[in-house]
Amino acid sequence: MSKVKYFYDPDTLSYRKIEPKKSRKYRNVALFLAGSALFGFFGLAILLNTSILNTPQELSLQREVKNYELQFELLNKKMEQMEQVLANIEDRDNNIYRVYFEANPIPDEQRRAGFGGVNRYKSLEGFNNSDMIIATTKRLDIIQKEMVIQSKSLDEIAKLAARKEKLLAAIPAIQPIPNQDLKRMASGFGWRSDPFTKARKMHWGMDFSAPKGTPIHATGDGVVTRADNRSSGYGKHVRIDHGFGYMSLYGHMSAYNVKPGQKVKRGDLIGFVGNTGRSEGPHCHYEVWKDGERINPMNFYYGSLTAEEYEDMLKYASQENQSLD
Incomplete structure (x- = not known):
């Protein structure tokens, strides 16, 4: 309920009611609304910039x-x-x-x-x-x-x-002649007695004694580079280039089963034991070459021998006996 205000009129010696002007009333309403709006704006701004109120x-x-x-x-x-x-x-x-x-x-x-x-x-x-x-x-x-x-x-x-x-x-990794076809491992790599001159001479391979016609096998994958008898002492022989610097030679054959340029796999039949060239009896003279140098074939039989067989062969190969070529 709005308050009623009065003022004392000395002329009439009485209190008279103050009648507010309409313009002032409107001004007060406007000020109230403006203040409310301003307060609401600032309040909303504060709320929006805090975690209290989120949109x-x-x-x-x-x-x-x-x-x-x-x-x-x-x-x-x-x-x-x-x-x-x-x-x-x-x-x-x-x-x-x-x-x-x-x-x-x-x-x-x-x-x-x-x-x-x-x-x-x-x-x-x-x-x-x-x-x-x-x-x-x-x-x-x-x-x-x-x-x-x-x-x-x-x-x-x-x-x-x-x-x-x-x-x-x-890599040449097997014997050229399996053990079951061998008579014996006749001679190894190293200094041996020459069968013809009886002088001590370097033997550059291993001799595998076997009957004439016994199959000879490639000891590793490769390409046949020679199959002829045009090399002194070897008679009919085959040479296989295995790549990686390796070459193997098989001498004193009686016949070939391959020809130059032919690709062979380890174990393939390449020829037969014979007694051609500088030879004292039927056998296969076997050599392994690495980078142009002849090396001991004993180091390459891991593919076909048991430990016991290898030990026996090592014993025979190390004996300084007489070679067959």
Whole structure:
């Protein structure tokens, strides 16, 4: 209820009611409304800049930010797992695969090298979570680079493995005549008595005594380079180029089963035991060459002999007896 105001009129000696002017009433209403609006504006501004009151859009954005932060945490955990797996592969690569295939290990400095030059992450700066985003992006870039290096390394290992497989197939690794077809291992590599002059002479191969016509087999994969009797002392003989610097020779044959240029596999029949050339009896004179030098064939029988058989052959081969050629 509004208050009624009076004033004392000395002329009439009485109190008279004060009648407010309409303009003043309107002014008061306007001032009240303006003050209310101003107060409401400042109050709303304060509320909007505090966490007390959020708009639906802000609440939605906050939920999205929290979801992104959760996704980043999960992503970092996955990256930790990837780094562990990659580190395990790198360790096996350096300490097993590359050692086995005689390749130099990849230094950690090369695997872990950073990215120099311009700032690659400048576009990610200036945000509330820039540090987290930049750190995660850097980890991803490093993992990607390490995977590229590891992928190239495995490609190299695959090539080395293929080459190693060819090398193992090419190396002369079996006897040219199996034990069941042998009479005896007549003479080994080293100084022996010459059957014709009786003088002490270097014997550059091994003599396998067997009946005439006994099959002779290629001791490794390769290509036949010669099958003739045009080399002094060897009679009818075959030479096989195995690649990787290896060559094998089979002398004193009675007949050939191959011709020059023919590819052969380990174990293929290449000819037959004979007594041609400078020979005292039917046998196969067998030599192994590496990079143009004749070496002891005893070092290459891992593909066909047991430990006991190898020991027996080593004993006979080391005896300084008389050779058959």
